Every structure is written in structure tokens, then in C-alpha cells.
Amino acid sequence: MTLHLTRVCVGVGAKSIIAPFTLSIGAGEITTLMGPSGSGKSSLLAYIAGDLPHPLTASGKVELNGVDLANIRPELRRVGRLFQDDLLFPHLTVGENLLFGVPRGNASRRRETMLLALQEAALAGFEDRAPHTLSGGQRARVSLMRTLLAEPYCMLLDEPFNKLDSELRETMRTYVFNNLRAKGIPCLLVTHDVADAPRGGAVYLINRAGVLEHA
């Protein structure tokens, strides 16, 4: 699995905020993009996922596993996302949240997949709990598992550790990165905290001119 960005750029109206760049992320690689808030990094992720809000504009080629995503609807792109907030659906239980993205098929097999994921997240027995009864760290793990169960071809992480307290943050980073590497999913992480970047991954910085620099 690879995510390939060719001459991708982001702007607001006619104004450019990220200059064209080219980037390739291979299976299990985690590439970090650093920049202050307002530098356009979240918009870049929205462009890749296919839901860039108006008045933002972006262009360039996005290929996932060799397929050009240009005319593919967001729900068909298989681009997994994690945000600052866990965004667990409040009207569903933990187990139902996990099932939400599991591809259609045999109901009991889907349930097994869900239970296994809970076990993997060290949350066995939590399936009938309401999301708001879980701790922040537990919810973050459910959120990651929910995204992975939808079997994404790549992952976009938008400051996913930002709202966790500092103790939890380190544990969560290790947990997320290990998981993504083990599953061989290419991953693009945007953050303004250098500590978020995993060891061994490529790190880029968006400078004041909107140009990507190797850090």
C-alpha cells in the first residue's frame, strides 16, 4: 500500500498557502508534516480525504495504491482519519461504534471482528458501554480501532494526541504507531508538536512561504 502525492498544493481562493510538493508514503511508513496552525495542514488532509470545505482550494494528483482519487467520492476512498477529538458517535455503544465501519457481511463474523478489536485495545467487555463513560485514553483507542476496522488503505492523523494529557500522550503515540506499522498502512501525520513525530519516519516542515522543507 502506498500514498502518492504529486505536485499537490493548497490555497484559499487565489492565495496559495502550501506550495506544490511531491511526496510518497510506503506501506507502514509514517510521514510527519509540521506547521503552525493556519498553515493549511488540516486542509491538505481534507483534500486527500475528498471533503475540502469551501472557500479552500487544492490541486495536484493524489494516488492511493496506484489509483487516482480525483473523481472518487470520499466514502469510497478508504482513507482512514483520526482527529483531535475521538468523535465516537454518542448514540451508539462502544461496540456499535466499532461495528459502524466494518464492511458488510456475515453478522456474527462482523461481531467477532469487533470483539477481537476490543481485546486488542485492552478493552474486552466494554462493548455495551456508552462512549462517554470511558476515559479519554480508552476513547482514543476505540476511535483508532474503529478507523482500522473499516480497513483503510491509508491513514490521515490530524493532531490526534493534542487533547490527551501528557502522560497518556506518549503511551498513545506508541500504541497508534505500532498498530499502523504492524498493519502496513501508509500514514500522514500533521502536528505542531515535534514530539508527536515517530522515530524513523520522514519529517517535513511547512515554512513561512508555504514550502515543505525536510526537518
Add this chain to the structure above:
Amino acid sequence: MARTLRHVNHRLKALGGLLPLGAMWILPLSAGLAAALTSTFDAAVWAALFTHPQIFPALALSLTTGSASMILSTLLAFLIVAGLHRVTALQTWMGGFLAVPHLAFAVGFSFLIMPSGLLARVVGVFGDWAAPPQWITTQDPLGLSLIVALVLKEVPFVTWLTVGLMARRDVSQMLEAQSRIGHSLGHGAASLWLRVFIPQILPRMRWPLLIVWIYGASVVDMAIAIGPTQPPPLAVIIWSDLNSADQAINARGSVGAVFLTLVLAALAVLFAGLTRLLKPTFRSFLVSGPSVEAVPVRSARGLLMAIAAVYLIVIMLLAIMSFGSLWPFPDLWPSQFQVMAWEHLWDAPEPLFNSLTLALGSMITALFLAILWFEEVSARFDRYLLAAAVVALALPSLLIAEGQYLVFLKSGLNGTWWGVYLAHLSPVFAYVFIVLSGPYRAFDPRYRSVSLGLNTNNWRFWTAIKLPIMKPALTAAAAVGIGVSIAQFESTQLIASGRLSTLNLEAVTLSSGGNRQLLAMYSLLLMIIPFCAFLAASRTERRLQ
């Protein structure tokens, strides 16, 4: 000492906010309710009710009308919102449709669909029809025309509610974020609506939907104009009983109103239980996995256009018919015009005058009472008054009207303008308070601290700062209040006791076989007044934007 004094002062202020409200709204409402309920302890009257030959078919008709109109209008409204919620004008459009009173719409709609109506004439052009077809399109025995008219009237209401709910900043941000995550998990827009948005929105709409359901099951004026007659819905039977000069039949009507209310309440509780029972089925649907279906935007747009077209045709038809004195069947256009109806209005302006003064009087009082409450009573008590307002609106107006009639009889208010005004205040205040409570409490109290720091006094702050900021909400509430008062039928008729008339009463009387020109004229006026109020309100809003 000073502290206790201040404490007492606070209490007095709160009391000052409550007293007028208690005297003008809570007391007439609760006394009416108590009177309606206590007038029904006679077992013989209950027996008379249950031996009425039409009671059960009529009840079945009421329940199907209410349920079908509520369910259909909710489904169609959700289709419109799902397809077109990004259209910013949607709420304004819906507000305009909302301003049209139920009865006026039903009258115009029946002019459209009845055998000699415009629809038959247009179809007849192709079929070379010489006489009206044998359609049973209005007053059909199953009440289908009543249901369609109710749906056309409630879709704008439910759409307006849903859009309003979704436009709230916390809700819209939540839904936006959830739609991103939902798409990334492989769900298309239709699936997101069915599995994520509606399950979260619907519980917040249960009270308004309950009101829609009870309204459809207990409406009188609309049912007289377009509903079935043999048997009519139960509310119409009760209504004619209540208007009877015979005391025994009158008593049967009182019992009937309580009976209908009890049945509706019992069914509401049963329905709540049923949804709990069906929950596992719904839940397994919620998590049955991603599907990529898109929302049928075209159907949504088509539906909205169709509804808008019906409203436009209805308004134009009423306007033409108020002038057309001779309009033989297959013709598409009247062959003779007269200003007879409008001359009649000039000669007998009393119904118009009463409608206007009642609407303005009750609206202004309701605004005054609501503002007094918001200014003097802490926000944490709002939910009690909100609950009371919802109850006041959810109870069949038949029941409240009957109870207030009994109370006002003793206090000599029946047959007076003041009596009708007090009766109108019950629903008018309830709506005004509900519409105003959100925006009024959202007012940032820091404005006050800032302003008082700038050497202004309380009064200056209120008139120079708070009033202008609250103006769009106040004018919107005023428009709603006017619309609600104009549309009141049951309480107006009973408490006016034939001694004063309104546009609504005239239209209802004429709708069962009176002069059509006059009927069209009164119905048109019924529409124009709230519509003007709505236009004024939306202009205020736009100016500030």
C-alpha cells in the same frame, strides 16, 4: 441587614415577573383545564358517549389522520432537509409557508382538488369534459384529502424545526465532524442521514412531533373544511356536541373532549413503549455496515418545488375566486368579476378588526410576559415554563377551549373581546415563549457589564443595546404570535358565543356551503395578515445581517 433586604428585593422582583404571567396565562389555562376535566364525572354521560353510533369509526378516522399526517410529513421533511440543508434560503421559504394558517390553506386546497376545482378543469381541457367529474376528492370518506392537506401544511413546520435545530452552532459542528468521520468509514450521505443524523435529531424533536400528531388527530376547522362527513373525525362530532343547545348533548361533548385527550395520551405512552421494544431492530440497522448510497437530491428538490407550487396556486386561486362571481365548470378563468366580497368586507369590517386587534393584543401581551419572565426570573427555571408551554400546545385545543368556556361563563367573560383575548393568549404565549427562549438566553450577559461600566443605566442598556440585539428574535416571535392568534378557531367560537366574529370564524362557517367569493376573501385575508408579519420579521433579520 442590607443583604437580607437585597434578598427580599430579589424575591419581590421575581414575584413581579411571575404575577402577571400567573394571572394572564397560568390561571386561565389551568382553571380551564381543571373545569374541562371535572365536568366529566357523570357516568351516564360517558354511557351516552359510548352509545353514540359513530364514535369508534370517528375515533379511528382521527387516529389515522393524525398518525398518517405526522409520519408522512416527518419523512418528507427529512428528505427535503437531507437533500437541501445547505440551501440557506430553505428556512426562510419554510417560514413563509408556515405563516399560512391551516384553515386558509385547506380552503384554497379544496378549491384546487374538488370535482369542479382547478385541477379537474385543467385535466378536463384534455378530456373534453363538460361536467365536473365524479371525483370524491374533498371530504372523501377515508379522509385522504384531509391527510394530504395536513401533510402539505406540516412538512414546512417539521422542515423548519429540523433546519433550525441543525443550524445551532453546537449541533452543526457536531454533524459536520461526524460526517467527515462517517465518510472516512465508508458511509455515503444517505447512510449517514439514516444511521447518524436522524437517530440523534429525532429524539430532540419528539415534543414538536407530538404536537403535530395531536393537532392532526384533533383539528376541527380544517376537518370541517376538507375532512370526511359520514362519519367525520371524532373532534368534529365533539365540536358539534359542544355547540349544541341541548344540555345533555353538550355534556356528551365535554366528556368526548376528555375522552379524545385520554386516548391520545394513552397512545402516546404506548408508542413510547413500542419504540423501546423495537429498539433492537433499529440498532441492528444502525450498525449493519457502510453503504454508499447518495441522498436523492433530485427527489428532494422536486418535492420542495411541488409544495411551493401548491402554495402559490392556492394563494392565487383564493385571490381570483374572491373576485370571480361567475366561473362555469370547464372554464379555466372566471367569466365575470365583482368586488362584491371586498365591498362586503368594507361594509362589515368587524371580523377583520377583531382578528387584527386580538392578534396584536395577544402578541404584545405575550411578548411583554415573556420578556418580564426572562428579565426577572433565573434561566434555570425556564424548563418548567417550557414544559408548561409544551403541554398547553400538546393538549387538544378543543379541551382547553371547552374548559375556558366553562370558567369564563362564571366570570362573565364569554362573549367579550377580553375573554377571547385571554383565550388566545394561552397558545400565543406558549409559542412566543418557546421561540424566544433560545435566543433570549443566548444573550451574552457580559454586554451588560461592559455597558454599565460605560456609565449607562439599566434602562439605557436595555433600550440601546439589548433591544437592538434581540430585535430579530423578538420580531420573529411577534410574527409567530400573530399567526397563532389569527388561526385560533375552537376557543374563539366558544368564548365569542356568537357575540363577536373573526376572519377564521367567518371562513369556517362559509366553508360548509356558503358563498365561495366570501369564503375565498376571508381565507385570503387569513393568509395575508400572518404573511405580512412574517415578511416584516424576515426583513428585520436581513437588515441586521
